[in-house]
Amino acid sequence: MSKKFKVPLNLVGLANDPGSAANGDLYFNTSTNKVRYYTQNAWQDLGAAVGGAAAEVSTTIPATETEGKFWYDNDDAKLYVYDGTYWVQVSLGPVGPVGPGVPEGGTTGQVLIKSSNNDYATSWSTIEGGSGGGAGSVTETGTQTLTNKTIALGSNTITGTLANFNTALTDADFVSLTGSETLTNKTLTSPTLTGTPIAPTAAAATNTTQIATTAFVKTAVDNLVASAPGTLDTLNELATALGNDANFSTTITNSLSLKAPIASPTFTGTVSGITKTMVGLNNVDNTSDDNKPVSTATQLELNLKAPLASPTFTGTVSGISKSMVGLGNVDNTSDSSKPISTATQTALDLKANIASPTFTGTVSGITATMVGLGNVNNTSDANKPVSTATQTALDFKLDTADPAVDYYVTNSGSGAYLVNGVSNGTIYFERGKKYRIHVNASGHPFWIQTVSGGYSSANVYTTGITGSGTQSGHIIVELPQNAPQLYYACQYHSSMAGSIVTGTSVGSQLETKATFVSPINIVAGTTYTLVANDHKETVLCTSAAAVTVTIPPQSSVPWPAGSIVTIIQGGTGQVTVAAGSGVTLHTQGNSNARKTRYQHQIASLYRTSENTWMITGDLVIP
Numbered sequence: 001m002s003k004k005f006k007v008p009l010n011l012v013g014l015a016n017d018p019g020s021a022a023n024g025d026l027y028f029n030t031s032t033n034k035v036r037y038y039t040q041n042a043w044q045d046l047g048a049a050v051g052g053a054a055a056e057v058s059t060t061i062p063a064t065e066t067e068g069k070f071w072y073d074n075d076d077a078k079l080y081v082y083d084g085t086y087w088v089q090v091s092l093g094p095v096g097p098v099g100p101g102v103p104e105g106g107t108t109g110q111v112l113i114k115s116s117n118n119d120y121a122t123s124w125s126t127i128e129g130g131s132g133g134g135a136g137s138v139t140e141t142g143t144q145t146l147t148n149k150t151i152a153l154g155s156n157t158i159t160g161t162l163a164n165f166n167t168a169l170t171d172a173d174f175v176s177l178t179g180s181e182t183l184t185n186k187t188l189t190s191p192t193l194t195g196t197p198i199a200p201t202a203a204a205a206t207n208t209t210q211i212a213t214t215a216f217v218k219t220a221v222d223n224l225v226a227s228a229p230g231t232l233d234t235l236n237e238l239a240t241a242l243g244n245d246a247n248f249s250t251t252i253t254n255s256l257s258l259k260a261p262i263a264s265p266t267f268t269g270t271v272s273g274i275t276k277t278m279v280g281l282n283n284v285d286n287t288s289d290d291n292k293p294v295s296t297a298t299q300l301e302l303n304l305k306a307p308l309a310s311p312t313f314t315g316t317v318s319g320i321s322k323s324m325v326g327l328g329n330v331d332n333t334s335d336s337s338k339p340i341s342t343a344t345q346t347a348l349d350l351k352a353n354i355a356s357p358t359f360t361g362t363v364s365g366i367t368a369t370m371v372g373l374g375n376v377n378n379t380s381d382a383n384k385p386v387s388t389a390t391q392t393a394l395d396f397k398l399d400t401a402d403p404a405v406d407y408y409v410t411n412s413g414s415g416a417y418l419v420n421g422v423s424n425g426t427i428y429f430e431r432g433k434k435y436r437i438h439v440n441a442s443g444h445p446f447w448i449q450t451v452s453g454g455y456s457s458a459n460v461y462t463t464g465i466t467g468s469g470t471q472s473g474h475i476i477v478e479l480p481q482n483a484p485q486l487y488y489a490c491q492y493h494s495s496m497a498g499s500i501v502t503g504t505s506v507g508s509q510l511e512t513k514a515t516f517v518s519p520i521n522i523v524a525g526t527t528y529t530l531v532a533n534d535h536k537e538t539v540l541c542t543s544a545a546a547v548t549v550t551i552p553p554q555s556s557v558p559w560p561a562g563s564i565v566t567i568i569q570g571g572t573g574q575v576t577v578a579a580g581s582g583v584t585l586h587t588q589g590n591s592n593a594r595k596t597r598y599q600h601q602i603a604s605l606y607r608t609s610e611n612t613w614m615i616t617g618d619l620v621i622p
Contacts, residue, residue: 071087106124407437415496423616424498427499430502433479437474442471447489448500454494455497461484465478519536522542523542529552530549539566547576551579561607562606567604574597575595578594582611583613587615595619596619
């Protein structure tokens with residue numbers, strides 16, 4: 001249902017019942033949201049006979065509409081009552097006690113004013129000075145209080161005595177003045193004057209807070225300029241004439257102090273402006289003694305003399321002997337006829353002949369580079385170090401003091417260690433013998449401990465073990481005779497763990513369990529076909545380029561039953577294992593993964609039947 005706006009009831013909104021009322025008075029209780037009426041000397045909720053419910057408060061029209069029901073609209077802050085057809089607006093009058101309302105009578109243009117101090121005493125009053133609410137004055141009697149009001153004078157007149165207005169009003173009550181007004185003994189605080197305001201001109205030399213007019217200022221400036229010439233009658237022209245120098249007097253004094261007196265001056269520095277003519281030396285050239293030229297007379301005499309440097313004499317020169325020229329001991333013989341001097345012969349006797357010389361003593365001054373051996377170190381055969389290439393090859397050999405068993409440990413992700421290609425395979429140690437474990441499992445430290453399962457720092461076994469806990473390197477094991485049952489585990493992954501069998505003699509176990517123990521067969525090329533002895537050896541591929549290892553058929557190589565071949569990627573080139581003609585190669589999960597993933601990874605081949613092999617290890621698909 002829609003809203004319907006009728007003439008509002010002009011209800012007063014109060015939080016509590018008024019103290020005085022007459023039967024039939026109404027008001028809206030803002031505490032209970034109900035309309036109340038006065039009857040039989042008591043206030044009642046309007047609509048009590050039909051439920052007396054409080055007004056519903058919402059922003060939308062109520063869904064339930066009952067005649068007499070009230071609704072307060074939060075959206076427009078209005079109260080409505082349902083008349084059975086429409087929601088009719090009920091306006092809330094000004095807060096105050098309920099009164100009899102608007103008095104009867106009145107004419108057009110009159111306003112309602114309070115006529116006395118009694119409650120509800122109101123009457124109609126006329127605004128003078130124009131009809132229809134135009135500007136004018138309100139005629140009132142008695143004392144009126146105007147607070148923060150604007151009085152526009154215009155052509156109107158405020159009547160009354162000045163004493164009445166001085167008592168009722170202050171200067172702050174007047175915020176705008178129109179027309180021409182005279183203010184006497186008044187103070188204007190920060191006024192803004194427009195147009196051309198006029199003020200009396202003070203006498204010359206006046207020095208008070210009186211307003212200085214333009215005439216006063218002009219006279220003062222003219223008196224200051226007096227009879228100064230036109231080019232020096234402004235401060236700017238004076239400043240320019242003084243060179244804009246704020247310390248002009250000091251500058252002049254300093255300049256004069258730099259001048260020489262006429263009488264007996266003492267100059268410093270370089271004196272200029274005086275010529276040689278002024279001092280009677282006009283024919284003298286300005287040259288130092290060292291730079292004076294040879295005079296004409298002198299030059300004539302010199303022309304008859306021989307120069308010291310490369311003189312050319314004419315005629316027959318006489319009077320000079322070999323002694324005079326420092327050659328008194330020189331024999332008059334040509335170079336080709338000169339004999340070998342004694343000193344020269346002595347020196348020659350100490351020199352080796354070019355042809356087949358025979359040296360004595362210690363020969364020095366000849367380096368290895370001079371004889372084409374610049375890269376050779378000066379060491380005896382017995383003291384020569386192991387070369388890099390030799391050491392690389394030796395690293396793949398066992399020391400004579402080491403056992404015939406090395407274990408190679410890598411990882412299959414973070415799920416298991418690969419011990420010589422076997423997932424978490426068992427390791428066999430004989431007490432009193434030395435073993436070496438090659439670990440290449442980055443991120444998976446390999447620990448030996450006395451408890452099974454995951455890594456336990458409190459149970460790490462270190463007796464006779466060097467390097468435990470490495471993830472890339474060697475672990476040397478030489479167990480004492482009282483070594484307990486041992487286990488291995490990854491420091492970070494509990495699934496990477498296995499057993500270590502210890503005993504006084506595990507030779508037979510090593511023969512049956514560790515058939516992977518073998519010498520190293522180093523393959524340096526990029527292609528290689530397995531041979532019969534490879535099932536007893538470890539094939540180590542050292543190439544930096546990709547390597548292909550081929551499994552030949554049984555018809556080419558008589559493989560024994562249960563043959564196991566271990567292949568290691570020793571170089572940076574990945575190793576791909578290929579099946580030869582008639583050979584079937586099974587991979588983990590039949591994924592066709594037949595290539596090593598990283599350097600130092602191991603691939604293990606197991607012959608399960610004639611021409612059928614299985615490959616395991618950390619592998620990828622080629």
